[in-house]
Amino acid sequence: MRDDEIKGTGALLVNAAGQYLLHLRDDIPGICDPGAWSLIGGNREPGEGLEETIQRELWEEAELVVPALKRFTVVGSTGPDGVVKGFVQVFRGRWDGDVAGLPLSEGIMLHWFEPEIVPRLRMSQWAQEAIRRDRACAPV
Structure with missing residues (x-):
């Protein structure tokens, strides 16, 4: 998939204990995945590259700088009807x-979660899929 076909970004951040950093989104109308746990991230601004977007979003949302982010996967972001409405580059x-x-x-808060807890959370579909793919790659 070409970069210009991807409008969103997300940061899949993992700590030394193997926990995932998740972001509880505001529960307000008009935003994607209101009231759900997700990854820190957001949409591109005109002329912005995907790497620039994720670094800007991390800074804007939590004054967080993570210089060694790597492209991991692209996931589809679906609406309530299950139809893909766009694509998210997960770093x-x-x-x-x-x-x-x-x-x-x-948003409301950030929290570290053990991988086993993630399936029990109310989460954005695309973030849950990114974590599922990460777990599939994890050593047993």
């Missing part, structure tokens, strides 16, 4: 920080 990286020290400017 993967490691971050071992304390989420309590981050100044969250969007």
Whole structure:
């Protein structure tokens, strides 16, 4: 898939303990996946590359800088009807920080979750799929 076909980005951040950093989104009308756990991320601005987008979103939402992000996978973002409405480039990286020290400017909270807990959460479909793919690659 070409970069210009992808409008969204997400950061799949994993710590040394193998936990995933998830972002609880605001529960307000008009936003994607309201009230659901998701990855930090967002849509591109005109003329912006995918790497620039994810770094900007991490900074805007939590003043977080993760320089060693790598492209991991592209997932489809679906609407309530199950139809794909766009594509999200998921970047993967490691971050071992304390989420309590981050100044969250969007959403309700950030939290580290054990992989076994993720399927029990109310999550955005695309973020859950990205974690499923990551788990499939993880050593047993």
